[in-house]
Amino acid sequence: MLYYNKLARKAWQHMFLEAGIMKKFFRNALSLGLVLALALTAAGCSNADKGGETGSTEGEVSEQAPALEAEEGEKIVNVGVTDSLGGVNPFVMDQTEINKYAVGLMFLPLVELDKDLNFQYMLADSITTEDNINFVVHIDEAATWSDGTPVTAADLEYTVRRLASPVVNNTTLMLYAFEGTGDDGFVEAGAESVSGIQIIDDKTVQFTSKYPMALTTFENTYARYFHTLPKHVIEKFSEEELLTTDWFNNPDVISGPFFLMEYDNNHYISYVANADYWKGAPKIDKLNIKIVDASQIYAGLQSGEIDITHHTMTAVPQEDFDSIEALENVDTVYGTPITNQSAFIQTANIPDARVRQALVYAIDRQQLVDQLLKGHGEVVDGFLSSASPFFDESIEPIGYDPEKAKALLEEAGWDGSQTLRFYVNSGDNTFVNGAQVLVAQWAAVGIKVEVQTVDLATLMTIAGSTDYDIMAVQYTYAPVDPYPDVSWLLAGEGSWTGYANEEINEALAGTQNTSDMEEITKLYSIIDKKVQEDVPMFSAYIISAQGAVSKRLSGAQPSAYGFFNNVQNWDVAE
16 A cells, blocks of 8 residues: 555655645655665664564464563563564664654654544644744653653754755655755755754754645654654764664664564564653563564464554455454454555546546446445545545545446547556455456446556556556555645656646645645645546545454554554553
8 A cells, every 4th residue: 555654655755845836755665565765774683683584374473583572470462564674773764654663662753643643742742833834843841761861852953954964865754845955855964953953942943844834744744754863872973873873773762662672674573661661661561563474464363473453554355354353352443444546547648538537437436345345445536535634525426327437438539449558456456356347347338448467566667657547556645644645646747647737736735825624625625526527546445454453452452543652551461
């Protein structure tokens, strides 16, 4: 799932703020844990090199590189995920969810979304703006490092300034939005200050943007990804050393609930509790994030080797849903519908909007939800699902109407002899089956479509080349901040769709000039209605991901967001 969180955080996402409009994309990463663009340089494991190929087989959880085990009297929780870890050094890691959470357990972000898609303060206790240009971040007065030193504004300023160094060369945070940085997001090597990142007092930092930015965009794009680091500990390292030091593999000073003990990029991440955590000592002693094949999730839940799964880091095969629901030792939880099975249309190849409309009228999307997802999903038009605070429920999705599809095709003078190329991710078994249903329904109205299944890396290459007619991929538009995704996908020539519209551009720019939620909702409604009319993309369905949690575990709930926000309150039955 291309994720703001997962199947892509995305491919080739470089966002340029120009004339107040972000034109190219956000985070470089793939949502289902596949990273295309970045080579992570400091991904070594603590104590030893624990990499290597997994030797697991279906039906058993890999123990080739065993995670921490509970000693007598200790409480331990095992989280099952299917994404691989890229790295734990905040300076060089990409922004996939597993990397973000792996680091966030040690170094808190400023804010995080909770399960209800509200921003929950983590290291900060307030973030405000009066003009959508200047953003004032106040660090919680109670926040302390594990060595007892207060977390200060100097820590945050130092962290972000180093992230803006060309030596560090982290392109995933798009720091070019802030004053004092170049178009590439960098400052001079060794810079001692950045004009757009100013310390106001011991607990307050002001960020100044070059262009208007909605508060939700600042919070979701930056505040969730600024993992503040202890300046008093790591300022001894040069910028070059920050990329290679082993300190991040086993840090001895943290702000979060757990110390990292050891990890293996392909098998596990292991933590022990920070007894001095300023929000309260965790109730569990050890935490393992176990990285397993998707086919092993059911077996791990059944045996108790996995206590809980995570909606955005774990791909549970649809064929296992019923088996997991039947387990007596776990509770099954379906998440909010946020993962969009999107189909992008290369409008240069299919220029007539009537043909693109016909493609949607010809398919029974509710049938796909009922049969492929067993009802755990929804049908919408446009980018936003019902989980978004900006969702307009008055927009009625285009219904199944093959006769309407035929009439539109006749009106457009469609040449029924041509064959459209439809590219699908071979790793998505559910939609590989769904694609065949779509092809049959399109054929019924006179549209010939040939499905070509390719691996995800190849699919992303094809998407970038625009050498396709239709391309399907799971894509999660951040519910609270869809702006970067929408602005990229509708950016005209060079985007996946090749589609641009001035009315949409004006509405998008407007979302960044206000903090009024009702006004932002109206603007996104304009966008979704126009997308429904012109169909540069459509949603085959929106997925409600399945999660599961052991009945012995309390205080924890599978969720797309906010999973670890209150991990210090997790507990297990004696």
